[in-house]
Amino acid sequence: MNTNAYLPCEAEVVERRQESPSVFTLRLRFTDPQVHAAYSFAPGQFNMLYLPLVGEVPISIVSDPEDEHMLDHTIRAVGRVTRGLAQLREGDRVGIRGPFGRGWPLAESMGRDIVLVTGGLGCAPSVSVIHYVLRRREQFGRMTIIQGVKHSDDLIWREQYEDWSARSDVHVFLAADAAGPGWPWHVGRVTGLLDQAEIHGAGGVAMLCGPEIMMRLTVDALMERGIPEADIWMSMERNMQCAVGHCGHCQMGPNFVCRNGPVFPYPEVKPLLGKEGF
Amino acid sequence: MDEAFLPRSRLQLLFDALGAGGYRCVGPQCRDGAIVYDTLSGADMLPQGVTDAQAPGEYRLHEGGGGRHFSWANGPQALKPLLFAPHETLWEVQRSADGRLEFAARLPESGKIAVIGVRGCDLAALRLQDQHFLEGQYVDPYYAARRSGLFLVAVHCSHPADTCFCVSTGDGPAARAGYDLALSELDAGFVVTSGSAAGAEFLSRLELEPVSAVQRQQAGRELEQAAQRQQRGLPGRDLKQALFANLAHPRWEEVAARCLSCGNCTSVCPTCFCHAEVELPALDGAGSGHARQWDSCFTQGHSVIHGKVVRAETRQRYRQWLTHKLGSWHDQYGRSGCVGCGRCITWCPTGIDLTEEAAAICGESK
Numbered sequence: 229m230n231t232n233a234y235l236p237c238e239a240e241v242v243e244r245r246q247e248s249p250s251v252f253t254l255r256l257r258f259t260d261p262q263v264h265a266a267y268s269f270a271p272g273q274f275n276m277l278y279l280p281l282v283g284e285v286p287i288s289i290v291s292d293p294e295d296e297h298m299l300d301h302t303i304r305a306v307g308r309v310t311r312g313l314a315q316l317r318e319g320d321r322v323g324i325r326g327p328f329g330r331g332w333p334l335a336e337s338m339g340r341d342i343v344l345v346t347g348g349l350g351c352a353p354s355v356s357v358i359h360y361v362l363r364r365r366e367q368f369g370r371m372t373i374i375q376g377v378k379h380s381d382d383l384i385w386r387e388q389y390e391d392w393s394a395r396s397d398v399h400v401f402l403a404a405d406a407a408g409p410g411w412p413w414h415v416g417r418v419t420g421l422l423d424q425a426e427i428h429g430a431g432g433v434a435m436l437c438g439p440e441i442m443m444r445l446t447v448d449a450l451m452e453r454g455i456p457e458a459d460i461w462m463s464m465e466r467n468m469q470c471a472v473g474h475c476g477h478c479q480m481g482p483n484f485v486c487r488n489g490p491v492f493p494y495p496e497v498k499p500l501l502g503k504e505g506f
Numbered sequence: 507m508d509e510a511f512l513p514r515s516r517l518q519l520l521f522d523a524l525g526a527g528g529y530r531c532v533g534p535q536c537r538d539g540a541i542v543y544d545t546l547s548g549a550d551m552l553p554q555g556v557t558d559a560q561a562p563g564e565y566r567l568h569e570g571g572g573g574r575h576f577s578w579a580n581g582p583q584a585l586k587p588l589l590f591a592p593h594e595t596l597w598e599v600q601r602s603a604d605g606r607l608e609f610a611a612r613l614p615e616s617g618k619i620a621v622i623g624v625r626g627c628d629l630a631a632l633r634l635q636d637q638h639f640l641e642g643q644y645v646d647p648y649y650a651a652r653r654s655g656l657f658l659v660a661v662h663c664s665h666p667a668d669t670c671f672c673v674s675t676g677d678g679p680a681a682r683a684g685y686d687l688a689l690s691e692l693d694a695g696f697v698v699t700s701g702s703a704a705g706a707e708f709l710s711r712l713e714l715e716p717v718s719a720v721q722r723q724q725a726g727r728e729l730e731q732a733a734q735r736q737q738r739g740l741p742g743r744d745l746k747q748a749l750f751a752n753l754a755h756p757r758w759e760e761v762a763a764r765c766l767s768c769g770n771c772t773s774v775c776p777t778c779f780c781h782a783e784v785e786l787p788a789l790d791g792a793g794s795g796h797a798r799q800w801d802s803c804f805t806q807g808h809s810v811i812h813g814k815v816v817r818a819e820t821r822q823r824y825r826q827w828l829t830h831k832l833g834s835w836h837d838q839y840g841r842s843g844c845v846g847c848g849r850c851i852t853w854c855p856t857g858i859d860l861t862e863e864a865a866a867i868c869g870e871s872k
Contacts, residue, residue, distance in 0.1 A: 231645075234596045234597065234611075234647075234648075234796075235596070235597050235611050236609055237609065238607045238608070280599060280607055281599075281788075281791065283783070283784075283785045304812075307812055307813065322607075323609060466809075467808065467809055467810050467811050469781075469783045470783065472642075472644035473643070474639060474644070475780060476779055476780035476801070477782075477801070477808055479830065479834070481829075482834040484838075487643060499750070504822065505819070505822030505825060506826070
């Protein structure tokens with residue numbers, strides 16, 4: 229975009245969708261067509277979204293990397309900035325700088341089976357992988373999507389999951405720790421779906437995104453099923469303010485999560501994963 | 507390397523020549539009971555006949571050092587605030603009545619600044635800040651603008667404080683690299699050596715006397731004595747493994763009981779780079795400034811993610827600081843993040859001594 233990675237560019241809210249009571253999606257487009265045309269990202273990368281006069285937040289990009297029209301960001305309204313972003317309407321302006329960080333290992337995954345295991349809003353940073361793979365379906369092996377939520381009401385993109393589920397070349401498994409009426413899927417942890425999904429043996433690539441405890445349990449479960457450590461990738465979350473590895477907040481041992489991650493192969497984060505205070 | 511002798515009576519010549527070269531001189535001066543770095547109009551503003559006494563949690567200036575200008579160890583700050591500003595606006599945004607946004611970067615002017623009196627520890631720290639802000643995937647244009655116009659006149663340190671341990675980190679008391687000129691202070695004047703092409707060229711224009719063998723010897727002897735005076739030290743230059751193998755050591759709890767989590771240590775540390783981004787909206791809602799300011803891993807806000815604090819306890823914050831500074835810095839920048847300046851010991855209000863904590867946790871006595 230420009231040589232000053234700190235400086236945002238103006239973007240417009242083209243569409244706003246409410247996904248659940250607290251989760252919404254902003255579909256954004258740079259107002260300068262040249263900036264928009266020059267922008268590209270890899271699945272798993274994130275942008276810094278700037279709410280005018282309030283501040284910035286790091287938000288992963290959920291749209292299809294080949295969608296040249298729109299940059300989608302799915303956001304949960306939890307903090308000062310995200311609650312403000314939730315108030316935006318079509319036509320409102322924000323700032324974007326990005327994309328930042330390392331995305332999912334898609335080049336390394338060519339020709340291999342892919343299993344996505346996500347929890348809660350962890351589905352957002354990984355959904356662009358699904359779009360990416362489905363566009364190039366023949367270049368990848370078996371595709372398994374496993375998503376877990378705390379309560380069945382927390383599931384967003386239900387229709388989307390049902391559409392993927394209906395395809396013969398994608399295997400979808402959903403779980404809710406607690407389920408209300410009309411939940412046809414598994415009740416319990418996502419790890420309980422690995423047997424059902426017939427995940428076993430080496431050769432495939434696992435991509436994880438969700439609460440750290442969920443990812444740690446999933447790593448254990450995958451390794452028990454013979455998936456090597458180096459084939460397990462996870463998207464990490466820490467306080468990010470500069471997004472370029474300068475401000476220091478996102479450090480986890482030697483890693484600047486914003487720049488070295490947010491997606492890491494498990495061995496790179498293993499030493500400090502789950503250690504309180506890191 | 508060129509060298510020459512600058513008699514004390516002609517020290518102003520250095521300032522005049524730098525001024526003629528278009529440089530604003532910045533250097534040490536006594537203010538509010540401490541030695542601070544700020545603009546110098548001439549040699550008469552330098553400290554003279556002043557020395558310091560430093561101990562854990564203590565800093566005092568008093569008379570001493572005869573007629574010398576640099577007979578003291580570093581005060582709270584030297585180079586870092588000149589390059590990595592404590593607070594600066596990165597960009598501004600204007601919002602028009604119809605909601606359109608206009609962003610504009612606010613880059614600092616890259617004025618020519620000559621810093622006089624830089625110590626070895628601070629040159630080592632500068633090298634680390636350069637690596638952090640300039641040599642990664644992203645170049646920080648704000649730091650780069652300030653860095654580009656810098657001319658560095660180092661002073662080999664002849665008066666380390668009781669809290670100094672640069673010998674053990676390998677960063678002093680001599681200025682090793684990264685300067686344009688270096689001064690060794692003797693009673694009669696200064697042995698000036700050049701450390702860069704710009705420095706050599708500058709030195710040749712001063713038309714000074716040659717250095718005598720006696721002067722050279724005396725300068726060397728004073729440096730040796732300065733090194734020998736240091737009592738403190740770290741128990742090794744690479745403590746990464748020892749620290750990360752001891753994350754559950756009871757000493758973390760013990761030091762946390764003494765630590766106020768105030769962030770003084772990170773403010774005075776010449777290598778700490780953490781900063782927070784803050785928003786400064788105009789009262790009329792028509793615009794805003796987006797600034798950054800120094801932050802510290804000792805604050806609650808440093809590790810917040812959507813309402814959850816990764817490091818809620820002081821024990822975790824002190825451990826983060828030490829394991830980073832002496833540990834993971836090796837992975838990030840190829841060496842420890844500590845240059846042995848001892849500032850964190852002097853300026854800690856409760857006198858926590860990093861060398862003592864590192865020795866206790868890494869299981870070695872000093």
